Amino acid sequence: MTTHHIEDVGGDDLAAGPEAELAVEPHSGFLAEAAGWLRDLLVPADRVAAVRRVLDVGSGPGAASCELARVFPRAEVVAVDRSPSQLVRARTRAAALGLTGRLSTRPAEQPEEFGALGPADLVWTGNVCRHLGDQQAAVTSLASALRPGGLLAVCERGLPPRFLPRDIGIGRPGLQARLDAALEDRFAERRARLPGATSVVEDWPRLMAAAGLVPAGTRTFLIDLPAPLGPAARGYLRARLARLLAEIGDRLDLADRLTVEQLLDGDACTGILWRPDAFYLRAVTVHTARLCAGRRA
Template sequence: MSGRHHHHHTKGQGREHGHDHDHVPAADFDWDALAAHLEREAELKASAVTAAAHWLRGLTGDGVRRVLDVGSGPGVLAGLLAEAFPAAEVVAVDQSAALLERARTRSGGRLKTRQADLPEEFGKLGEADLIWSANAIHHLGDQQTALTGLAGLLRPGGVLAVAERGLPLRYLPRDFGRGTAGFQARLDAAHEAGFSTMRAELPGATEEIEDWPAMLGRAGLTPTGTRTFLIDHPAPLAAPAREHLHAQLGRLHDQLADHLDPQDAATLAALLDEDAPTGILHRPDAFYLSAMTVHTARAAG
């Protein structure tokens, strides 16, 4: 529900992925470009999400009949959940009608869709045996209230799985021959400051210690474990991963360039050079390494 974070979000909603269109009229927003960006990102995470889904199968058993992906974007991850739970109705939930249409098209009609503004329209979603939400809750002002709302949709014994944070993306060596070593760590620091600003500006923003298992417990659920899944695409990267990194760095440049020191801003611009061999599109040392952490909890049976 990918603000200034690199994960997708829709206004008042969210999702591992960064588009600031909250103040852009829907008619003017480039939904196709956003969908393509979100799809590339989700496809890079596909093996990790598949592994997480199989873990969730072990937690939920064979009785799952309805799955919600809250903050689904264009439905890549919802499609993976549908593969893991073939007997279930899988519903992609998002604020954006355009992204939900993409989800329907991608899945050939396998996915159901539900358009909803969250958290105001939790009541539109219906009950579920499994609720998945990846990088969406942090785009809602009151995260605890959002978790409690989702928990209230679970059928007896149902599981809520929340993928939040994990480890930041790494894509180049610590010293890659441009500027001062440690560039990505400094970019992370600027990004974290922007993320905190985004959180503070959300409607109903509430400060919360982000202990997700404890928050799930306060939502009335029993925590059932946390696991982290590796996203690992070693060098040399294939073209889709490079194109995604280029787009991601372009977004970070738009958001953070004014907050970086001149040398780091120049390094970021150099990585975006589409023709230079030292740009991210061509570097032989570029890789894609991250981790997705999933927190789970169960409703009383």
């Protein structure tokens, strides 16, 4: 399992390592809203205490794990990731929020390991399945961790972020559209090389139904941070652009590479750290399905 987190939407898997930490603040409102929606789907308001165990598969630094622990105050939350350093960050975050003793961590890397993580009342996974060769097998393995009546929440795709106007006054207009296209091309090539890569229609409710679950609803959440952005969001965007240049710079023409370099210039007024027109807008989609009581996936 590659380390990918809630901020990785579209064909974009740029938020990893330190960028994952920087991404937490711009996405914190979405995580709180999504966790509340899952609570309302899973149990009546007077039975929240009945949720005793939650898995966050592909947890990264534990932002979603900690939000789920807040929403389900009687639940043990298990942050699951392949990266030991991300699991350390998840434990550190939990300690800072007073959640020590309620959040534990566990390493896992392959779909066949997911079923061994259960049983759980809720399984949340953010942008993990699309980085595994057989997405249906990954969903089926996640479903196998559910208790009867439990809920699987799969955050996949949505709309890629926008954070600059079409014409930014430097380079050719339409830079972000070209960056998105390059990211999608790179993602498609990498996905084709994954072990056991299998082509499926990425209809997540259908994939969940094929795993023996009953689709329970899909919802798209809007993250809308208008200009002018605060320092945390600007720091995240600068880190994102730097990693983007390293990952797909060879796919860009010289003019676009130079434009991205100008955006990264920390001292220039045209840089992302100082531009008054920088904003952050994206849509994140979460698909859910339930394991019927009395039935195991």
